[in-house]
Amino acid sequence: MKNKEPLILVIVVAFTLLTYWLVEPYAHSVMHKHVESVNFTYPDLMPVSKTGNVANGKELVTGAAACTGCHSIEKEGMPAMMDAVSAAASYGVNPPDLSEAGAIYDAKFLANLVVNPAHALKVEHKFDAAKGEMHPMTAFYGAGGDIDQEVADIVSYLQSIAPKPSEVTPKMAYENACGRCHAMKYENWTQIGEKPAFKFEKDSLAFDIQVLEYQEHLTKYMGKLPPDLSMYIRSRGEHFISTFIENPQAHLEGTAMPRVGVTADAAEKVIEHLADAGDTKRHERDSIGKTVMIYSVIFAIFALLWKKQVWKDLH
Amino acid sequence: MAHFTKATSVKDWLNQRLAIEKVEKVMASEYWIPKNINFLWAMGMVLAITFALLLVSGIFLLMYYQPDVKDAFYSVNYTIMRDVDFGWLWRHVHGVAASVVFLVIYIHMFTGIYYGSYKKGREMIWISGMLLFVTFSAEAFSGYMLPWGQMSYWAGMVITNIFSLGGLHLDGLVEWIRGDYVPAQAFLGRFFMLHVLLLPLVIIGLIGLHFAALRIPHVNNQDGEEIDFNAEAKKYLAGDKAGSKVIRFANDFMAKDLMVVGVYLIFFFYLVFFQYGFALDAVNFDPADGLKTPAHIYPEWYFLWSYEILRPFSINIGLIAFGFAQVIFVLLPWLDRSPNAVPASRRGLFSVWFWLLLIDMIVLTAMGKLPPEGAFSTIGLVAAVAFIVLWIALPFITKYEKKV
Secondary structure, three states: OOOOHHHHHHHHHHHHHHHHHHHHHHHHHHHOOOOOOOOOOOOOOOOOOOOOOHHHHHHHHHOOOOHHHOOOEHHHOEOOOOOHHHHHHHHOOOOOOOOOHHHHEOHHHHHHHHHOHHHHOOOOOOOOHHHOOOOOOOOOOOOOOOHHHHHHHHHHHHHHHOOOHHHOOHHHHHHHHOOOOOOEHHHOEEOOEEOOOOOOHHHHHHHHHHHHHHHHHHHHHHOOOOOOOOOHHHHOOHHHHHHHHHOHHHHOOOOOOOOOOEOHHHHHHHHHHHHHHHOOOHHHHHHHHHHHHHHHHHHHHHHHHHHHHHHOOOO | OOOOOOOOOHHHHHHHHHOHHHHHHHHHHOOEEEOOOOHHHHHHHHHHHHHHHHHHHHHHHHOOOOOOOOOHHHHHHHHHHHHOOOHHHHHHHHHHHHHHHHHHHHHHHHHHHHOOOOOOOOHHHHHHHHHHHHHHHHHHHHHHHOOOEHHHHHHHHHHHHHHHOHHHOOHHHHHHHHOOOOOOHHHHHHHHHHHHHHHHHHHHHHHHHHHHHHHOOOOOOOOOOOOOHHHHHHHHHOOOOOOOOEEEHHHHHHHHHHHHHHHHHHHHHHHHHHOOOOOOOHHHHOEOOOOOOOOOOOOOHHHHHHHHHHOOOOHHHHHHHHHHHHHHHHHHHHHOOOOOOOOHHHOOHHHHHHHHHHHHHHHHHHHHHOOOOHHHHHHHHHHHHHHHHHHHHHHHHHHOOOOO
8 A cells, every 4th residue: 555645644734735825925915005215214305415513503503593492402401391182282293302303313313404304304295384383393594604604513513412323222212203293002101202101090090191191282282182102012013114104105105194204223213112012022922832843843843743652663 | 228337548538439440331432432543533532632731721720810801901911811821821821722622622523524424313413513613603702802902893783783683673682782782891701601601501511512422323433433332342342452443442542532632732832822813813912992993803713604695795694694504514414415424525525515615714714814805705705605506506416325
C-alpha cells in the first residue's frame, strides 16, 4: 500500500494557503487604498535656505512675530494666557505649548507653518483666505527684514529651547502632536490633559464638564469630535497610522484633520505610544510566544516517538 | 439489587459500582478502529482539542467580560487585554481557535465527502455532524457580537435583517429576535446567554450524539473496505496485531491522533502569537457606533461562501439560494444515489464533482469578502449559480455511476 499522506498534506496545505491569501492579503489590498510613505520629508514645502540666529529668533517669537500672544512656552517661563477650555472657545482648539515644538515638528514644516499655516497644515480646503476664511493661526508677514532669515531665526530659537530628539518620549510626542484633539481613555488622557485622581466625585465631575466643554468647541471647529485613539494600533495598524499622520489627505480627501508635520522620529514615537495604549502586552506576547513554540515542538517530537513505539507492532 | 462484596482494592471497589474495567474496554482498548487510515482521520481529535481550548479560554474570559453595551468593549479591550494577567493570551487563544475550528471542520467535512463516509449506515454520523456545523456557526456568530465593536454591531444588524425574509417583510420577527429596533442591550444580553450557555450545551449534547452515531457503523477507512470488525478484533487479541485490519482506539489510534495534534498545536500557537490578524478583525477594534457604517461589512471567513450565495441575487432569490445552501449539505446521503462507498478517486464523475465543489466554495469565499463590484460580482454570481447547479446535478451524476 502506497503512502498517500504526503500528497494529502500538500493538497490540504495548498488549499488552506490559497483561501487565506484570497481572503486576507489579496482582499485587503483591494479594499484599502495603498499609500506610500515619503519618510516625512514633506517635498511639497519650501526648504529652509538660511541659517537661523537663535537670539534674533527669541526676540521675534516673543515680540514682532507675536507667537506668545497665543502660545505658551512653559519651559521659558511663559505660561498660557488662558486655560485650555477658553483657548478652545477662542481658537477652536487649544494652541500648543512651544517648549518641545522644535524637537517634535520638522524644521521645514515649522518654517512653512509660520508664513502660511493653512498650506503647511493642508487645510486650504477649509480655510481659503481669498474667501475670507482665515485659519485661526495668524500668518507671519515679516518684521521688516528678510522674511526668510526671520523665519529661519524663529525655527532656530524653537529648536534651541527644545529637548534633543532622543529625549522626546512617546508620551510627549503624542500629547503635543495629537493629544489636544484626540483623547486616549486607556491612558487616562483627555484633550485638556491627564485626568487627575480626585478625592471627591464632585471635583471629578467638574473636570469632566471641562472636558465636555472643550470637546464642544473642538467639535464645532473640526466638524466632528476626533476619535479616541486608545485602540487605533489594533484597528488601523502601524502602516495606516504612519502614512495618515504624514498626509491625512492622501487617505481621506477633504478631512478636517491637519497635517501635523512631525519628524519621522516623532511619528515613530507617536506610534509607539499608541502601541503602549492598545497593544500593551506585545513584548510579553512575543517572548511567551517563543517559549510556547519551543514547548510545542518538543511536545510534537514526543508524540511522534510515542506513535512510533505504539505502532511498531501494528505494521 | 446487585451483590456487593468487600472490596480488595480501590479499583475493585470502583469496579463493583461503576464497572470501570468494562467501560475502559468499551470506550478505549476494545473500541476498534480500522488500521487503513491517514492523518485526516485525526481531525475529530483535533476538533475535540480545539473545542477544549475554546471552552477553557472561554471560561477565563467569562470571569471578566461585561455583557453591557456601555462596558462590553472596555471589558474586552481594556480589562481583559491590559489589566488581567494573561487576559490577552486567553482572548487570542479563544479568537484564533474560533476561526481555526472552522478550518478543521471544513477539512473534516470534505474528508467525509471524499471517502463517502455518509453512506451505508453512516447517515446519522453525517447528520449529527452537520447539526454540529450549524450550532458551531450560531456559536461563532453569537460570540462575535460580544466585544461590541463595529463589526459586531453591523454584522449583527445585517444577519438579523435576513430574518425579515425579503419580500415577506417580517420586520416584527427581526424586532423579536433583537428585542429592539436595532441591536442594543436586549440583543447583546440574549446573544451573551446563547453564547455562554444554551449553544455550548447543545454542542456538548451533539458531540455525544456524533460519537454515539459512530459506534455501530464504525469509522470508515481509506479504501471504503467493509471490515468484519468482530473477526479482525479476535485476530488482534490473539496476537496477530500486524495481520489484523483493526487497531485499538487507545493507545493505537490515540497515539497517531496525538502525533497529528502535536503538529497541529505548533501551527495553532504560531497563529495565536504571531499571525492572529485573520481571526481578530481590525475593524472590530473600533467600538460599536450605530451612526457610522463601516466601509466594508463582511462576515468572518468561514461564513463567506454562504454570504456570497446570498449576495449576487435580488433579495428574494438570494434568500432562497441562501436557504438552499444552508440545508443542502444535510441531504447529501440521499442526493448521492450511488451504492459505492469508496473514495471519490474511484467514482468517475463524482470525483470531478467533488473537486469542482471544493474550488467553487473557495471562489465563493474569496468573492464574499471582496467588494461586490465589476468582475468580482460577475465571478460571485457565476460561482453561486455553479454551487446550486452542482447540487442539483449530484443525484443524476451518481445515479448512473457504475458499481465498483
